[in-house]
Amino acid sequence: MRQIILDTETTGIDPKEGHRMVEIGGVEMINRRFTGRTFHQYINPERHIDAEVVAIHGIDDAKVANEPVFAEIADAFWEFIKGAELVIHNAPFDVGFIDHEFALLNAKRGGPALGPVREHCGVLDSLALARAMHPGQRNSLDALCKRYDIDNGHRVLHGALLDAEILADVYLAMTGGQTALTLDAEMGSDDRENNSQAHEGLNVQRLSLTPGQLRVVRPTQAETEAHRAKCEAHKLHWLGGLNADH
Structure with missing residues (x-):
């Protein structure tokens, strides 16, 4: 399965009030493994960014003044996400902004229309998943990092790509901890030796797996x-x- 862990930053809360996207970040996984492919782009929103929003993500007018407008990056972004399952924290918010941008673009230009997202991609809302798994608890990205012991100390301000990378780790931990299943295969010999010493004395049974089979x-x-x-x-x-x- 191809998944894109996705996040956006915007000029405000509601696209119906004229707010636009200022940053997109995405991380690709296939069969729960990172492929190394990412998408990251700052966007000139063609409008003023209010100070209270700048305090959240640190993106002001000057920072994006020379960045491309959405129309210039739309096709590359669409090719990156099309056909994938999108994993997004509070998906209705981000999907609403993406669809709004595509609608504005489609209205201005001829040619094939882009979007809407849910007609061409699966969407998994990790916030809704977290609320189902942890009812009555805080389920912000920071709260989930604390709950699943994921280091997010480098997250001073919100950032689309950084938040997507953190969400990818949170999603894997929430849905089964794939990292633990692939650790031995990805460690070097020194790391495997240290890992073996760390587990010395424990009754650990290692399984020898063949592709596509679980013993x-x-x-x-x-x-x-x-x-x-x-x-x-x-x-x-x-x-x-x-x-x-x-």
């Missing part, structure tokens, strides 16, 4: 009997508590 390790008879005994003990404990309550 199934079944419990021994003793392990099965121990599991059943533990389940039975929990059942008796629960029934005892139930009788006491009544």
